[in-house]
Amino acid sequence: MQRIAIDMDEVIADTLGHYLERYNSELGRNLTREALLGKRVMEVAPPEDVPHIMKYFQTAEFFSKIGVMPGAQEAVRDLTGQYEVFIATAAMEVPVSFAPKYEWLKEHFPFLPSSHFVFCGDKSIINADYLIDDSVKHFGRFRGEGILFTAPHNIHETRYRRVNTWDEVRDMFL
Numbered sequence: 001m002q003r004i005a006i007d008m009d010e011v012i013a014d015t016l017g018h019y020l021e022r023y024n025s026e027l028g029r030n031l032t033r034e035a036l037l038g039k040r041v042m043e044v045a046p047p048e049d050v051p052h053i054m055k056y057f058q059t060a061e062f063f064s065k066i067g068v069m070p071g072a073q074e075a076v077r078d079l080t081g082q083y084e085v086f087i088a089t090a091a092m093e094v095p096v097s098f099a100p101k102y103e104w105l106k107e108h109f110p111f112l113p114s115s116h117f118v119f120c121g122d123k124s125i126i127n128a129d130y131l132i133d134d135s136v137k138h139f140g141r142f143r144g145e146g147i148l149f150t151a152p153h154n155i156h157e158t159r160y161r162r163v164n165t166w167d168e169v170r171d172m173f174l
């Protein structure tokens with residue numbers, strides 16, 4: 001069986017959606033996905049907002065409230081019929097996220113065994129045939145094929161096969 005490794009944030013988890021909702025309501029801004037094409041929030045937010053935004057990634061509660069990307073649950077479940085599916089998240093970047101990310105996966109992807117959750121730093125350690133991720137930084141040294149999941153920040157990237165939705169992932173693999 002071939003193996004597919006799947007990222008969490010911006011792939012199965014709508015982290016940006018939650019981020020924008022909180023940021024806009026708490027600071028009275030109107031930042032949209034369209035304004036983020038080719039950019040990260042930190043690059044477009046006014047500098048005075050940055051300390052407030054930084055705090056999001058220091059609280060476990062931020063991670064537990066993130067929604068699921070549309071269609072991800074059904075598509076991932078279907079993939080498990082034909083592939084070994086692992087969730088690979090660079091959680092080392094945000095240690096406070098370990099416990100809430102684990103709970104989030106158990107809640108939203110209960111059909112995946114926790115032995116298939118990989119909380120890592122450098123994803124080149126992942127021994128899979130495919131890695132579905134929104135960050136190209138993980139593709140350079142990955143041994144399999146990186147499949148880019150569209151997010152506003154990666155819209156100008158052209159080096160990798162791209163999927164825009166979970167329906168497209170299903171079409172590519174099933």
Ligand SMILES: [Mg+2]
Pocket residue numbers: 007008009010011133134135
């Ligand atoms: Mg990601």
